[in-house]
Structures are given as structure tokens and as C-alpha cells.
Amino acid sequence: MRSLLRGTRVAVSTGVASVALVVGATTSTAAPSTVPAGNPALSYAVEGFEYPNAANILKERGIALRKGDGHILLSDCAVTQDIVVNTNNLDNVDRGKYCFKVTGTGKTGQLTLEVPxxxxxxxxxxxxxxxxxxxxxxxxxxxxxxxxxxxxxxxxPTGNPAVLVKLRVKG
Structure with a gap:
């Protein structure tokens, strides 16, 4: 394979800029790249599973959506009613009814929330x-x-109100 790559040049054009790639004529050993510990230029993306736009949902709809795996999502009741949570809080925009859509192929999911x-x-x-x-x-x-x-x-009816704190779905 080494002889096939000797002197090979490949040009790739994207229409905006061209890039030329020259493949080396001899075999090379790749040394592992090391980055000093504590390099502030490097950052890691860590998924915290926070519910997107939760602050606005709390403000506008009166429920707190905390964390989930993305498979149970607050939805418009006219669109889907996979899970419906009814409350006796009729003075909010949803008139006490909250609908959730179940997504994903496995049809399992979890969501921590606070619905009074x-x-x-x-x-x-x-x-x-x-x-x-x-x-x-x-x-x-x-x-x-x-x-x-x-x-x-x-x-x-004479008991205390319940607060929904977690939903889990099993296909």
C-alpha cells in the first residue's frame, strides 16, 4: 500500500475555497497528541439533561420542567395527547390541562417536573x-x-393537593 500512496496528490474543491492534500511518500509513525492539563482553551460539552426553555415555560404556563432524557416533551394538546395531566388550577393559560408527547423509537422516557x-x-x-x-x-x-x-x-376532595414531580414511560 505504501507504493500506491507515493507522490499522490488529491485536490478537493468546495466552490468557495480549494484544499490540497499531499499524502507522504514514506510510512510515518503518528505520535499521540498531548495537551497540557488545565488548558483553559479546551472545554467539554456535558449534557445536563436540563429541559430547554424551562424558565419561560414556568413563567408562561406555571409548571416547572426540570430534567429529562428528551423522550417526554410538553406539547400542545391540539397536536398530541400521549400523556395528559389535569389540574384544578383553572386560572392559567392552559386551563389546568397539560399535554406531553412521547418521542423516540424505544418509546421510553423520563421527565422530572413540578406540576401543582x-x-x-x-x-x-x-x-x-x-x-x-x-x-x-x-x-x-x-x-x-x-x-x-x-x-x-x-x-x-378533602385531601391536600398533589404535585406531580416525575413522569416515566415504558413502551
Whole structure:
């Protein structure tokens, strides 16, 4: 293979600029590149799984979307209703109804959030696990496919409101 590359020149043109690549005539040994530790010029992209635009959603819609894997997304109820969370907070822009879309090929996902005054959760074609808090207690609730589970003050009108803190989907 060494003899095939000897003296080979390749030109690539992008229409804006041309780049010439000259392949060496002899074999070479590549030395590993070292970068001094603590070089401030280097940075790493670390995914924190923060929900995009969360501050605006909190301000405009009254719910806090914290972190997730990107497979459960807040959606317009006219577009999709894979998961519907109903609250008794009727004075907000959504009139107490929040819809979520499930994305991805595996149809699994998770989202930590804070939706106050939840009274029911409805699932579409997904098994949904929800974590709710009320009076300092966390409760896990399963919602079967194509069903609604009543929670919080929906289940006990004299009880304290429940806050939805986590949604999980299992295809």
C-alpha cells in the first residue's frame, strides 16, 4: 500500500475555497497528541439533561420542567395527547390541562417536573409511572394504557393537593 500512496496528490474543491492534500511518500509513525492539563482553551460539552426553555415555560404556563432524557416533551394538546395531566388550577393559560408527547423509537422516557394541584393523569398508548408528592410524602402511581388515574384532590376532595414531580414511560 505504501507504493500506491507515493507522490499522490488529491485536490478537493468546495466552490468557495480549494484544499490540497499531499499524502507522504514514506510510512510515518503518528505520535499521540498531548495537551497540557488545565488548558483553559479546551472545554467539554456535558449534557445536563436540563429541559430547554424551562424558565419561560414556568413563567408562561406555571409548571416547572426540570430534567429529562428528551423522550417526554410538553406539547400542545391540539397536536398530541400521549400523556395528559389535569389540574384544578383553572386560572392559567392552559386551563389546568397539560399535554406531553412521547418521542423516540424505544418509546421510553423520563421527565422530572413540578406540576401543582394535579387531579388526574391520562395515558395514551403508553404505560405511565408518575411520582407525586403531598404533605411531604411521595407516592408512585401507575397509569395503564388508554386509561385515566385519579390522584390528589381528585381522589380525595378533602385531601391536600398533589404535585406531580416525575413522569416515566415504558413502551
Amino acid at each position: 394541584k394535579v387531579i388526574s393523569i391520562t395515558a395514551g398508548n403508553y404505560l405511565v409511572q408518575a411520582s407525586l408528592t403531598s404533605e411531604g410524602q411521595t407516592t408512585e402511581v401507575g397509569v395503564p394504557k388508554y386509561d385515566t388515574t385519579v390522584v390528589g384532590q381528585g381522589a380525595n
